[in-house]
Amino acid sequence: MAETKETALMEKVVSLCKRRGFVFQSSEIYGGINGFWDYGPLGAELKRNVKELWWTTMTRLREDVAGLEATIIMHPQIWKASGHVDTFSDPMSDCLLTRKRFRSDQIDPQSGIAYHYSGAKDPSSGVECNDPYAVLLPAGKPPESARRTATQFYLQRGLQSVELLGERTEKVENSQRFNPDNGSLLTEPRPFNLMFKTYIGPVADESNVAYLRPETAQAIFAQFKNVAETSRQKVPFGIAQVGKAFRNEVTPRNFTFRSREFEQMELEFFIKPDEAIEAIHGSVATPSGPGHPGEPQANWGWQLWHQYWVEERIRFYEGIGLPRTTLEEYWQKPEELAHYARACVDILFKFPFGTQELEGIAARSDFDLSQHQRCSGKPMSVFDEELKMAWPKLAPEKQAAISEGYFTHRQRYLTKTGETPEKAERTAREDAANLAKGYYVPHVIEPSAGVDRLILALLTNAFTEEESVDEKGRKEIRTVLRFHPRVAPVKVGIFPLLKNKPDLVARAIEVRDMLRPHFNVFHDEAGSIGRRYARQDEAGTPFGVTIDFDTLGEKPELLNTVTVRHRDDGKQERVPMSELLAWLQARIR
């Protein structure tokens, strides 16, 4: 079965992660703690490489992205504004029969006759189940229907046949305790807070509640104005951040894939509203087809920016060794989108346990900044010189059309937030008037990636096993992690051919010290050379450098050269020590 094979692969990866020091269970000596994982020596290097590559790609190699590193605990109002407090702390009830889950406060109130049971008995075996249960029937329905449902419930509890006990009825008005679909009793409403809660200061009471951030993004929005001013960036530009986030997941699963403490790499890329683009450039450029749209252009609308970032991110993944064939793009359907999102593309990776999300690239309109503007009372709009200059040159009917479009968009947003129609209309009119003066709240494209799931993707993608037969005819399995050199935790293994020849060891240490400032290298002199190669293969080290007697001049023409061995095919070549650093740099970049 494909599934058991995949599970076996996953188990091998997990086992290797522990054996070689990529990932350990958090707090293992105390029995572990569900949903938390530590990175060991190799994992820490791997993760550091991935985050650095992301940071370099997203900020240093670009003109238009600035960095930020914000705190994990922020003002609790941030999570009010973002919507996390409300959507994360709903009381939930489960149907006792079907296990379907409901928001307790959103259940259509039900009225009718409730049939209560104190339990049930299996008349053949005498076994009893004393779990109380109830079914709500609309007035006029025969009691048989309730008994059938209740019988089903007790059958699920392990009774072979069911004799209901203690039936009594009760008139019920507007109750949210029953499943509207089948009348079954629900569990007591249980709070379902997916944010980790803490208290600021020594006294733990409700006045000083704070939350560990469930995403890094909100800090970017909250600091938008500060960054915009200090970075001397102008829209379109982005703010990038890498950092820990925390979610009290219902079910942490699949090794590190869904953890309760995890790390995100998020970019919020702020763009002009399409109305501003239209005013400045006369029209809004939209995608002409699939694929990368090329270098950003001033007249791009949000759709092109969105597509641009999807393609940029896929290129990034390809660049660190995830082949295009292991990735999938999933365009969320309109009904799956969060209410504020205009579009969202998930970049999925084919994990052994299924094709799962690595990153989501959402076009979030101006929702986030608008929320913070509204909740903090601080303006989040920017001034756009180009827009101000362009506006007066527009034909009056064009001005009116753009204004009206912007007004409608703002009004729709404000209405959704619960503003009164009058206030929504008035504020939206003001916003439209400000647009004409060059002011707007930027829209945003959000590529948001999970570091830990990317690490897991890199690990499962790199994992290969090669079966071979040694000279004594024994079958052996060599495990090789075929990491892209860019992410490999150790770049170079350095080996004196023999341990008991001081000259070889001394030269090896010389090579190690020469390379050490540039890469993570590992000197190993223990065991046969083949064993040392194999050990590094398992760690994913792309290059091995061996110092042998020719390095010392046994063959004069090979003096001061070393053997470089390639991890993936075992091929070797001879490289002069003087060129070694450049040789390696060219292949690791």
Next chain:
RNA sequence: GCGGGCGUAGCUUAGUGGUAAAGCUCCAGCCUUCCAAGCUGGUCAUGAGGGUUCGAUUCCCUUCGCCCGCUCCA
């Protein structure tokens, strides 16, 4: 949160109501002129807590963790 399975060294497995075994790995020494060679020695385990028992890794209970399915996933 619900249901099922599992838990013995770093890994893979053995075994027993009475001293917990092996292979691989790892470490040390010797040896070794390019792919897990050999020799010698060594470290390391019954997930945790409780109960039954003279004695529990084994039986029972609880708990924690892992895996699978359901549920959830802003």
